Amino acid sequence: MRETALKLAAAASLLAGLTTGAVAQQKTVTIGVSIPAATHGWTGGVVYHAQEAAKQLEKTYPGLKVVVKTSPDGAAQANALEDLSAQKIDALVVLPFNSDELTNPVREVKKGGTFVTVVDRGLKDTSIQDIYVAGNNPEFGRVAGKYMADTLKTGNVVIFRGIPTVIDEERVTNFEKALEGSGVKVLDKQYANWNRDDAFRVMQDYLSKHPKIDAVWASDDDMALGVLEAVRQAKRDDIKFVLGGAGMKEMIKRVMDGDKMIPADVSYPPAMIATAMTVTAAHFFTNAPMRGTYVLNAQLITKGNAKDHYFPDSSF
Numbered sequence: 318m319r320e321t322a323l324k325l326a327a328a329a330s331l332l333a334g335l336t337t338g339a340v341a342q343q344k345t346v347t348i349g350v351s352i353p354a355a356t357h358g359w360t361g362g363v364v365y366h367a368q369e370a371a372k373q374l375e376k377t378y379p380g381l382k383v384v385v386k387t388s389p390d391g392a393a394q395a396n397a398l399e400d401l402s403a404q405k406i407d408a409l410v411v412l413p414f415n416s417d418e419l420t421n422p423v424r425e426v427k428k429g430g431t432f433v434t435v436v437d438r439g440l441k442d443t444s445i446q447d448i449y450v451a452g453n454n455p456e457f458g459r460v461a462g463k464y465m466a467d468t469l470k471t472g473n474v475v476i477f478r479g480i481p482t483v484i485d486e487e488r489v490t491n492f493e494k495a496l497e498g499s500g501v502k503v504l505d506k507q508y509a510n511w512n513r514d515d516a517f518r519v520m521q522d523y524l525s526k527h528p529k530i531d532a533v534w535a536s537d538d539d540m541a542l543g544v545l546e547a548v549r550q551a552k553r554d555d556i557k558f559v560l561g562g563a564g565m566k567e568m569i570k571r572v573m574d575g576d577k578m579i580p581a582d583v584s585y586p587p588a589m590i591a592t593a594m595t596v597t598a599a600h601f602f603t604n605a606p607m608r609g610t611y612v613l614n615a616q617l618i619t620k621g622n623a624k625d626h627y628f629p630d631s632s633f
Contacts, residue, residue, distance in 0.1 A: 344378075344380040344381075344601060344602060345380045345382075346378070346380060346381050346382070346407045346408070346598070346601045346602070347381075347382045347383075347384065347404065347405065347406045347407050347408075348381065348382070348383050348384070348406065348407065348408045348409070348410060348594065348597055348598065349384050349386070349401035349402075349404065349406040349408070349409050349410070350367055350371065350383060350384065350385040350386065350409075350410045350411075350590075350594060351386050351388065351394055351397050351398055351401060351409065351410070351411045351412070352364060352367055352385070352386075352387055352388075352411070352412045352436075352590060353387065353388060353389075353394070353412060353414050354387040354388060354389045355387070356389065356511075356512065357511050357512055357513065357537075357539040358538060358539045358563075358565050358633050359511065359537065359538070359539065359563045359565075359585070359587050359633060360511075360587070361587075361632060361633055362586075362587030362588070362631070362632050362633030363412060363587040363590045364387055365587075365632040365633070366587055366588045366590050366591045367385050367590045367591065367594065368385060369591065370383075370590065370591035370594045370595065371383035371385050371594070374594060374595065374598050377598075378598055378601075378602050380602075381598060381601075381602070383594070384401065384404065384406070386400070386401060388414060390414060391413075391414040391415050391418035391419060392418070394413070394414045394418075394419060394422075395418065395419065395422040398411070398419075398422045398423065398425075398426055399422070399425075401426070402425070402426045402429060402431070406426075406431060407431065407432060407601065408431060408432040408433070408434065408597050408600070408601070409423070409426050409427075409431050409432070409433050409434065410434045410436060410590070410593050410594050410597050411423055411433070411434070411435055411436065412435075412436040412437050412438060412590060413435070413437075413438045413439075413440060413482075414438070415438065415480050415481060415482055416438055416439060416440055416441050416481070416482045416483050417441060417481065419440065420440045420441040420442055420445070423435070423440055423445055424442065424445050427445050432447050432597065432600060432601075433445055433446050433447050433448075434446065434447060434448040434449070434450065434593050434594075434596070434597045435448070435449050435450075436449075436450045436451065436589060436590055436593045437450070437451045437452070437484060437589065437590075438482040438483065438484050439451065439482070439483035439484060440483075441483070447600075447608050448593065448596060448597060448600075448607060448608060448609065448610075448611070449609075449610045449611070450589055450590075450592055450593035450596070450610075450611045450612075450613075451484065451589065451610075451611075451612060451613070452484075452584075452585040452586070452589060452612070452613045452614075452615055453612050453613065453614050453615045454483075454484040454487040454488050454491075454615075455487045455488070455490075455491045456491070456614065456615040457487075457488050457491075457562060457583055457585060457615040458487065458488035458489060458490065458491035458492035458493075458494075458495070458536075459491040459492070459494070459495045460495075460583050460615050460616070460617050461488075461492050461495075461534055461536065461560055461562065461583050462491065462492040462493065462494065462495025462496050462534075463495045464560060464581055464583075464617060465492075465495075465496065465501055465532060465534060465560065466495060466496050466499035466501050468532075468558075468580075469499075469500075469501050469531055469532055469557070470499070470500055470501075471499075471500030471501065472500070472501055472502070472531030472532065472557075473501075473502050473503075473504045473527070473529060473530055473531050474501055474502070474503055474504065474530070474531060474532045474533065474534055475503070475504050475505045475506065475523045475527065475530055475533055475534070476489060476492065476503055476505070476506035476507075476534050476536070477506075477507065477509045477516055477519060477520075477533070477534065477535045477536050477537070477540045477544070478506055478507060478508045478509065478536070479508065479509070479510065479511040479536065479537060479540075480508060480510050480511060481508070488536060489506065489536075492534060492536075501531075504523075504527050504530065505523055505526065505527065507519050507522070507523075509540050509543070511537045511539060511540060512539065512540070512543070513539045513540065513542050513543040514543060515540075515543070516535065516537075516539070516540035516541075516542075516543030516544050516547075517543035517544070517546055517547050518543075519543075520533070520543060520544045520547035520548065521547050521551070524547060524548070524551050524553060528555075529555050530553075530555060530556050531555065531556065531557055532556065532557050532558050532559070532560065533556060533558075533559045533560070534560050535559055535560065535561045535562070536560075536561070536562050537561055537562055537563055538561040538562060538563050538564070538565035538567070538568045538582065539565070540561065541559050541560075541561030541562075541568065541579070542561075542567075542568075544559050545559055545578060545579075548578075556578075557577075558577065558578055558579065558580050558581075559578055559579060560581060560582070560583070561579070561582055561583075562582060562583040562584075562585055563582075563583075563584070563585040563586075563587070563633075564582060564583075564584045564585065564586065564618065564626050564633075565582075565633055566627060566628060566629060566631050566633065568582050569582060569618060569623050569626050569627045570627060570629075572618060572619065572620055572623040573620060573623040573624060573627060575620055580619070580620070581617060581618060581619050582617075582618040582623075582626075583615055583616070583617060583618065584614075584615055584616040584618055584626060585613075585615060586613060587633055589613055592611060592613070593611075596611060
């Protein structure tokens with residue numbers, strides 16, 4: 318997150334330098350930002366970074382207005398998109414609640430001539446987007462799978478999926494590819510909606526069905542916490558460790574402290590929403606070409622580098 322924040326600050330400074338005062342004064346641009354509400358820790362971080370970026374960008378570009386709307390589910394987000402479109406926005410930055418439900422609503426916004434930046438959970442139709450910003454989801458899955466294969470050598474694992482989205486499919490597919498040729502077998506995989514309580518219930522189901530589980534790929538730190546609580550209550554000692562992801566400060570602290578159940582994590586910074594907002598604003602206020610795909614790398618976080626990813630004052 319520190320690296321992302323520094324890049325964002327550098328980008329804002331550079332883009333401000335590219336923009337003359339006269340141009341900034343002449344242009345009036347409205348950017349709508351549609352994101353999920355803080356339904357779990359990672360999206361809580363997204364909300365925080367979106368609000369902070371909105372304030373910073375409005376200071377950088379005097380003619381810019383940023384409207385941030387949060388939604389608790391896909392249907393609510395579709396309605397929010399209609400509201401934003403009615404405000405005659407010039408650009409939309411959207412982190413879809415899910416891929417299937419939001420593709421058509423975003424397409425309708427695009428038909429009005431709106432510049433569209435999609436973040437993280439990709440749409441089913443990529444032709445809708447002008448910019449795509451995300452973590453490296455295939456790499457996120459690959460890094461986690463390789464860690465499982467290298468650490469366990471042989472054994473049984475269970476998988477926790479998020480929600481039905483493009484990124485979830487990319488993660489799981491590449492996790493399983495990384496296990497190919499190893500002695501690690503996937504016993505089960507279920508959706509737990511990137512939610513702690515749902516993961517708790519799914520883990521209870523796994524524990525009742527499978528007498529021996531060597532490790533868990535929770536794929537998300539909120540889900541990992543639900544998994545850990547289910548394991549604790551069941552008093553199961555066959556599970557060697559749980560691997561989450563996204564870099565929640567509580568989990569990074571456990572990695573730093575040498576917690577045997579949380580020996581590693583995989584990075585996926587919620588500050589990517591700020592990067593998306595910055596490059597979208599730059600499209601209107603600079604002459605730099607901004608269309609394309611911006612990917613933030615996934616990194617394995619271990620005790621050796623955890624201090625570089627630990628921010629106790631962070632919202633996530």
